[in-house]
Amino acid sequence: MLCQITLILQCRNHSHGPHLPGVGRHGLCASESKELAKAREALPLIEDSSNCDIVKATQYGIFERCKELVEAGYDVRQPDKENVSLLHWAAINNRLDLVRFYISKGAVVDQLGGDLNSTPLHWAIRQGHLPMVILLLQYGADPTLIDGEGFSSIHLAVLFQHMPIIAYLISKGQSVNMTDLNGQTPLMLSAHKVLGPEPTGFLLKFNPSLNVVDKIHQNTPLHWAVAAGNVNAVDKLLEAGSSLDIRNVKGETPLDMALQNKNRLIIHMLKTEAKMRANKKFRLWRWLQKCELFLLLMLSVITMWAVGYILDFNSDSWLLKGCLLLTLFFLTSLLPRFLVGYRSLVYLPTVFLLMELIHSLTWLSHLAGTPFYFAFLLSIIGFFYFFYKTWATDPGFTKASEEERKTNIITLAETGCLDFRTFCTSCLIRKPLRSLHCHVCNSCVARYDQHCLWTGRCVGFGNHRYYIFFLFFLSIVCDWIIYESFIYWSNHCATTFREDGLWTYLNQIVACSPWVLYIFMLATFHFSWSTFLLLNQLFQIAFLGLTSHERTSLLKQSRHMKQTLSLRRTPYNLGFTQNLADFFQCGCFGLVRPCAVDWTSQYTMVFHPAKEKVLRSV
Numbered sequence: 001m002l003c004q005i006t007l008i009l010q011c012r013n014h015s016h017g018p019h020l021p022g023v024g025r026h027g028l029c030a031s032e033s034k035e036l037a038k039a040r041e042a043l044p045l046i047e048d049s050s051n052c053d054i055v056k057a058t059q060y061g062i063f064e065r066c067k068e069l070v071e072a073g074y075d076v077r078q079p080d081k082e083n084v085s086l087l088h089w090a091a092i093n094n095r096l097d098l099v100r101f102y103i104s105k106g107a108v109v110d111q112l113g114g115d116l117n118s119t120p121l122h123w124a125i126r127q128g129h130l131p132m133v134i135l136l137l138q139y140g141a142d143p144t145l146i147d148g149e150g151f152s153s154i155h156l157a158v159l160f161q162h163m164p165i166i167a168y169l170i171s172k173g174q175s176v177n178m179t180d181l182n183g184q185t186p187l188m189l190s191a192h193k194v195l196g197p198e199p200t201g202f203l204l205k206f207n208p209s210l211n212v213v214d215k216i217h218q219n220t221p222l223h224w225a226v227a228a229g230n231v232n233a234v235d236k237l238l239e240a241g242s243s244l245d246i247r248n249v250k251g252e253t254p255l256d257m258a259l260q261n262k263n264r265l266i267i268h269m270l271k272t273e274a275k276m277r278a279n280k281k282f283r284l285w286r287w288l289q290k291c292e293l294f295l296l297l298m299l300s301v302i303t304m305w306a307v308g309y310i311l312d313f314n315s316d317s318w319l320l321k322g323c324l325l326l327t328l329f330f331l332t333s334l335l336p337r338f339l340v341g342y343r344s345l346v347y348l349p350t351v352f353l354l355m356e357l358i359h360s361l362t363w364l365s366h367l368a369g370t371p372f373y374f375a376f377l378l379s380i381i382g383f384f385y386f387f388y389k390t391w392a393t394d395p396g397f398t399k400a401s402e403e404e405r406k407t408n409i410i411t412l413a414e415t416g417c418l419d420f421r422t423f424c425t426s427c428l429i430r431k432p433l434r435s436l437h438c439h440v441c442n443s444c445v446a447r448y449d450q451h452c453l454w455t456g457r458c459v460g461f462g463n464h465r466y467y468i469f470f471l472f473f474l475s476i477v478c479d480w481i482i483y484e485s486f487i488y489w490s491n492h493c494a495t496t497f498r499e500d501g502l503w504t505y506l507n508q509i510v511a512c513s514p515w516v517l518y519i520f521m522l523a524t525f526h527f528s529w530s531t532f533l534l535l536n537q538l539f540q541i542a543f544l545g546l547t548s549h550e551r552t553s554l555l556k557q558s559r560h561m562k563q564t565l566s567l568r569r570t571p572y573n574l575g576f577t578q579n580l581a582d583f584f585q586c587g588c589f590g591l592v593r594p595c596a597v598d599w600t601s602q603y604t605m606v607f608h609p610a611k612e613k614v615l616r617s618v
């Protein structure tokens with residue numbers, strides 16, 4: 001008997017534990033049926049399973065007892081005194097074998113029951129039992145049926161925030177624009193009833209209609225979000241392009257509603273968006289937006305020349321130069337805000353870096369013809385080549401068409417693998433091993449290393465090698481510039497560090513040519529970070545076999561662990577030579593056998609033929 005109780009407890013935990021919906025975050029809990037509320041309560045222990053009635057046996061999943069009672073003549077279609085069928089009890093408690101058994105004995109899959117006149121499918125969805133939803137749909141349950149509150153299956157999944165069920169229902173062909181009894185789509189319901197960014201953001205991935213209106217109030221999803229003061233939903237809907245001009249039955253736009261509700265944050269959001277959209281109507285503005293990157297480039301060129309010009313300005317007054325520099329920085333920090341959108345601003349460091357190198361190329365042009373200039377030119381060609389390769393090569397973005405995504409979701413759900421720890425809710429795909437979703441690029445990237453500030457691109461499986469060479473050539477180029485600056489000072493400034501001491505030497509070189517000092521300082525800055533990153537990357541690749549992201553997340557994890565975690569003992573570390581051979585795909589004239597693993601399509605584990613071992617996730 002003790003064994004039986006333990007088993008029951010395990011079953012109970014399985015069916016109720018992880019799936020309790022977020023009580024209190026939506027307005028439905030108060031109107032839940034008595035049966036659902038009862039099912040939600042913890043089931044009391046039963047001492048003797050051989051004498052319990054069929055409802056209790058179904059709730060506890062005691063298959064043998066149910067079978068015994070049905071074979072003794074119990075009609076599986078017969079509802080209990082609360083008008084609830086056995087199939088309902090089996091569905092809400094996720095008893096898959098009992099559902100199969102009852103249906104084989106003639107139970108009606110879409111039987112209506114309970115206070116809310118719901119089907120077993122509705123009950124399973126409220127509880128978030130995806131395997132039960134899959135099973136009931138396989139037996140022909142109709143997801144378009146509406147319960148006593150007017151909600152269809154997809155509406156219930158949205159209200160109770162069960163994202164895997166939403167994804168599964170839509171992938172199985174449920175329309176994302178399906179309306180409930182009041183003409184509300186799932187998007188309206190989510191914007192109105194569920195505070196927070198999800199599931200509104202999740203629904204938007206399936207391209208729902210943004211500007212449909214409901215039957216009664218004629219509100220759009222944006223109206224509903226404003227009415228509920230749901231700031232996150234308003235933000236998501238504005239980003240998706242919801243209309244600001246549609247009027248509801250009272251003739252109110254979303255802004256009118258926000259003004260009435262005196263929600264200052266939402267008023268600000270709506271007004272800013274309206275202003276931005278109005279600007280887009282001007283041809284000049286559209287032209288400026290098209291040329292954003294070019295403008296950014298020009299701005300950097302002008303700024304850099306202006307800084308150099310001010311420093312070299314024929315005046316002894318450093319106060320004047322300081323004031324001019326301050327004005328310049330003020331202007332250049334203001335201009336991008338008006339001319340360039342946020343999306344292009346992320347390329348500012350890239351443009352800055354490129355411009356600096358082009359400047360130094362022109363500065364060193366007086367050395368043309370010398371062996372130094374030849375070496376410098378080769379390094380700078382190497383730099384631009386690998387910069388271009390890092391920028392232009394696909395780092396390993398995951399691509400899937402809408403149809404492929406839906407098929408993927410169905411396959412994953414039906415094989416029990418629709419786990420939101422390994423499924424990307426933004427890309428709607430299963431995340432490959434070692435991949436991560438980059439929020440700047442808005443895509444999952446295979447063997448993700450980092451989103452590089454200086455190249456403006458993600459570094460991943462596809463372009464990681466080029467990135468290493470990019471860092472290498474950048475530090476070489478900066479090295480040359482630093483070297484040439486010292487040569488310039490020794491030739492043009494009548495001072496040496498040894499004779500005059502540090503202070504006089506510094507004063508002299510500043511007076512000699514502030515422009516050279518300026519180029520020197522920029523080169524030193526780029527040299528420091530590129531060399532540091534290069535050494536760090538080479539260490540990670542050769543000695544740890546890890547990416548930067550993996551290393552930092554493992555270090556973070558180890559802070560919370562009792563025992564210290566050895567980064568060298570991960571499954572990806574295959575030894576110094578093998579790590580390098582795999583990374584650069586180079587066999588060193590047959591000395592090592594590099595293994596070509598395609599990280600864009602590995603999901604659980606990878607077999608490494610050279611080392612004859614299986615690599616699992618860390």
Ligand SMILES: [Zn+2]
Pocket residue numbers: 424425426427428436437438442443444
């Ligand atoms: Zn993703």
Ligand SMILES: [Zn+2]
Pocket residue numbers: 438439440441442450451457458459
């Ligand atoms: Zn990225």
